Amino acid sequence: MAQTANAMKNNKTLSSDYFNKPWTWYKRLGYFLFFVLIVIAWESAEDPWDYWWIKYAILTFLSLGLFLSPVDDIAIDDNYFYHIRRSLLKSKNKVDKYDIATIKAVRCLGVHVPGLSLQEMTRTHRQLSTETNTLEITFKDGTYKSLELAIYKKELIFYAEKIRERMK
Numbered sequence: 439m440a441q442t443a444n445a446m447k448n449n450k451t452l453s454s455d456y457f458n459k460p461w462t463w464y465k466r467l468g469y470f471l472f473f474v475l476i477v478i479a480w481e482s483a484e485d486p487w488d489y490w491w492i493k494y495a496i497l498t499f500l501s502l503g504l505f506l507s508p509v510d511d512i513a514i515d516d517n518y519f520y521h522i523r524r525s526l527l528k529s530k531n532k533v534d535k536y537d538i539a540t541i542k543a544v545r546c547l548g549v550h551v552p553g554l555s556l557q558e559m560t561r562t563h564r565q566l567s568t569e570t571n572t573l574e575i576t577f578k579d580g581t582y583k584s585l586e587l588a589i590y591k592k593e594l595i596f597y598a599e600k601i602r603e604r605m606k
Contacts, residue, residue, distance in 0.1 A: 452600060453513035454589055457524040466504050473500050506530065510587045512573075514538075514600050519575075521585055538604045540577050546594050547572040573598065 456462050477497045481490075508523035508530055519541070521534040571594045575583045587594065 451513050451515045452597065453522075454511045454593055454597070456511050456589065457509040462509055469504055470501055473497055473504075508532070510589055512587065512589060512594075512597055514597060514604070516604065519597075519601055521587070536575065536583070538601060540579070541575055541601065541605055542578045543576040544598050544601050544605075545574050546591065546598050547574065 474497065477493050480493055506525055506527050508525040511522040511524060513520040513522060517538055519536045519538055521536075523530070523532045525531055570586045570588055571591050573585045573587060573594060575585070577583070
């Protein structure tokens, strides 16, 4: 992964960098506060000692999943397209690198709009919906790759156009 990061720094790179944008973390913090509110409401609705450990275990697991789930980012340099999944846990980071010279066609699907989407952040079994956009890549060898990304449609179209420019 270090070699890929160095390769990205050496060339002129365009990157979405959603991981470092404050609104990504504001949304996650908002969901966390919502979870805390639910636990407080649950706590006040019944005897405080009934099932207290279940309430806090649920809050803990939801919070860990929320803050540690990877964030989708994409980047393009002169020769490669990168699908980057960044997390607060370095072991969950992943970079998929695609050689632009091997790409035959690229297109975008989806209607992602700004908003709060729990599926967008937790990366659970996502399907084509308002939470994700799909980038479909067809390679010259006949293989096909479909990436479901939590990236805004306009940005994804911009990156698809940049890939097409570099394909020529």
